[in-house]
Amino acid sequence: MNRVLYKLALVPMKNYPFFLAQVLTFGYVVVYFSILFVRYQAGIVTKEMLALPKSRFMLIGLLEAMGVASGMAAAAMLPGPSIPVLSQLILSVIVLGRKYRANQILGCLLVTTGVILSVVSGANGGSSLSDVKFFWPAVLMASSACQAGASIIKEFVFIDGAKRLEGKRPDIFVVNSFGSGFQALFVLLLLPFLSNLKGIPLTELPAYVNRGAACFLNVGGGNLNDCPGAPLLPLLFITMNMAFNISVLNLVKMSTALVASLTATLAVPLSIYVLSLPLPYMPGGTSLSTSFLVGAAVLVLGLLLYNLPQNSADQVKTE
Template identity: 85%
Template sequence: MPISLLLSSPFPSPPPPPPPCRRRGTQWSAASVPSLRRVGLGAVRWADGGGRWCFAGTPRVATRARVAAGAGVSGGGSDGEGGGGTGIAAAAAATVVLAVMNRVLYKLALVPMKNYPFFLAQVTTFGYVIVYFSILFIRYRAGIVTKEMLALPKSRFMLIGILEALGVASGMAAAAMLPGPSIPVLSQSFLVWQLILSVLILGRKYRANQIFGCLLVTAGVILAVTSGANGGLFLSDVNLFWPSVLMASSACHAGASIIKEFVFIDGAKRLEGKRPDIFVVNSFGSGFQALFVFLLLPFLSNLKGITLAELPAYVNRGAACFLNIGGNLKDCHGAPLLPVLFIAMNMAFNISILNLVKMSTALVASLTATLAVPLSIYVLSLPLPYIPGGTSLSTSFLVGAAILVLGLLLYNLPKKSAGPTKTD
């Protein structure tokens, strides 16, 4: 996707009178308050040609493939008529490929960095800070980002940063210790956390199919986690502590996305109906995330048994391993290529999700990310470079993964509506 698309203003000037929000004859509901939708590592709501926010017949709820964990990217812009059926199909296929590659490289990057996941988390976060603030500066110079947007309260961004820092650091620490196929399965607990937290914090209400879908996701995750507990082949050698840490990291990411949505709702009120630019939210959120990954390093390093006195040496060894230079680096084969490829692929995946949402709907992007889950499980079970042994999947794990995917599909069933409806 051209970078100019990311930098362009979502509101044409002067805007025409706002027509009803339609796409191929299907009535969309219009709302004045935007919200953030997370799909995989991130997706969004978008504005129609009149600058109004359209919601494609589905309730406002965030969904993820998280991953990562880490960072939702968004932008303004399109009524969804851009690429036509062929273009949307091609974009969806490309997004599936990038989603699978993102998950695979996430695990591969942690092979050389297995002992230094917190260093990799810090480097990844700083990479996003550089990219986001660079785009934010360009958008500010272009007049897209206003001083009022930059003056929004920073306490919310600080809370986002703390949650994202805990999520990305603990998630990488857990993923380094888990079999590859278990990572995309356990990460889907994000959806369950998202539903629970959005009900508690934002007062969301969900349809029966969404609640039942989340119950199926929960059942699938539990079945996958407990597979091998009685002598099976998959997770029998893994302490349940690390799956619990990975699911807890998903809770942190879900909490951060809820706070982001609140920032958009509250920001629209403070800015008299004009939404905060997505790069304001992502830039300041990532900035505080980088800060708190650094500040929480002494606490997080205890997960790996690293004391405060050993922390400076740990950082030095982590830098040497990442760059693959120095003395005893026998466990760092694959660096820096694999970590750098993961960081680049993660950014490409987020941009691809944004492009797909602009061309179609957030529902299409959500279903695309759902399709990537079983494909990722299969690819990660195969012998891969630096993971030559592969992973043997137990029957109960496969059944759990199938139940999980069924729950995701059920959750994303579109709501049938004959006319405009008011979204909560």
């Protein structure tokens, strides 16, 4: 639903995707810190949780901001998704000292292959990587590595926080709030670069924001039919995206960043299938190729392989 609503939100906001991205970045800071304040007042969040080292949250924010910047640069030149699964696998071994069995490594490879097959075939004749210089795939991989790094640092915060808090893991809104706060700070510092990247000179940014806000709210002068579905579709996407991010972080807290990433990849073929159907504001629909079905099957096979039953002695270890 998160991916599908994003596509639907871009129907009214087709000319203002950069504005929508900034609403998400800066709006979440207000929402997350508001929730954090309520949970602190209720005693769910403690002073000890708030006193956790902020350098980790700063690193999370920096990595996520760099992921946004590099991903935005590559998205204009390169088809396909950013896939952090393999990056998270490598980083969890290096940073967290985690050990994986052969079936888990093979499962991750199959999941990544399945995602690529699903997206490329689901693109229905989109542009090919053969026409793209190596630089842009490298930028996309860097974006994926930044996202993976941020997720691994979040997992480390939960593990280290449990040691500091006598076995109690930090509240997810502590991680969400401070991570999003530093991300917004670094995005603000990168705003001149990001706006120029999207073809919006810094001098024209205030006018662009005003037009984007008018479209988002579906108010102001001009023809309101220029932004059909606003503000309902953008608000539905923002709400769903927030719920998605909270649930993914909660899964990271309960398990690992890699498990959360693998779980989220299942949404790729599901969302492509849903988007192939006739939808409100997106009538018509498209047909899916056999390659898409093969990609989806490979992805599910990879998930099953990763989660094969095991003896307790072979459990993944964290040092």
